[in-house]
Amino acid sequence: MEAQRDFRSYRIGEVAERLGVTTRTIRYYEELGLLESRGDRRKGGHRLYDAAAIAHLQQVLKLRDLLGLSLESIVVLAEAEVSRAALRDTWENDDPSECDRLRILEEAHPLITRQLELVHDRQVTLSRFARELRRTLRQIEQRRAALQARSGAA
């Protein structure tokens, strides 16, 4: 069913390139506590990221780019992702209690719902903007046609 899971670790440069940001951005998010800094540094102090961490970062970037949220509000809204990532991480390994699983799921639900609401609001606003632009475009075309007709008749 599921493709082979990705257990590789990625270095910060690889992650940055894949997600279209600079390494500075990733380090800055870590400073802010946006990324679960798992202290997963190899000997040289190099940061390492697994598939779950990358997915989480990608989610943060979407909230930033598509909704224009401040990093402060993303901290709140992306808790869901952290919990879910933690859950996914340990789902089979550490075998968390069913209570823990349930708790994480019930915390994540309203946060994902909130994200979906914000996306819908933005979709509505964008539709209105698009309609307005099309109206402007039609107006321009009509005026141009009118001008050309007049100069042709003169």
Next chain:
Amino acid sequence: MEAQRDFRSYRIGEVAERLGVTTRTIRYYEELGLLESRGDRRKGGHRLYDAAAIAHLQQVLKLRDLLGLSLESIVVLAEAEVSRAALRDTWENDDPSECDRLRILEEAHPLITRQLELVHDRQVTLSRFARELRRTLRQIEQRRAALQARSGAA
């Protein structure tokens, strides 16, 4: 047909409140040359804005908020609005030549088209994001149901 046109002049504080920004933002945009600084200052040095100027500023804010564009790229994309505002301003007053009118219209067209393209791209990306969030939500609900069924059976 058209409601009575608004020939009033507005002070910077009124404009800021109407558009949901601070006066600092408006002054900063003027510094950057984003607003046609018409030098329309009354004796005390107070800035004044007419309906066209307000519409233009609103367009700039939409490009910023909805598309996340930098002010630098907005300068380019919003030229269209400046030209059209200028045109609208003088359409009946100064009676610009037909050549001027045509030129302004033909410059504005591709810029508005470009804005519409950017809006469409963003709409597509947002739709994908929404679909992804709905899938996540369904997953959470299914897992929760599964957990509750199991604990109920135990």
Next chain:
DNA sequence: TTGCTCCTCACGTCACGTGAGGTGGC
């Protein structure tokens, strides 16, 4: 061993926020 990528400061920048101190119009 040689690059290449990583590391930590640390100052610069963009888009404003936020007073300080002063002048001007209803």
Next chain:
DNA sequence: TTGCTCCTCACGTCACGTGAGGTGGC
């Protein structure tokens, strides 16, 4: 005349950009 809004510096902040100088893994 009294507030209220406006003005211009000018420093602060958020979210990074961009080197400087140095260490570490394939």
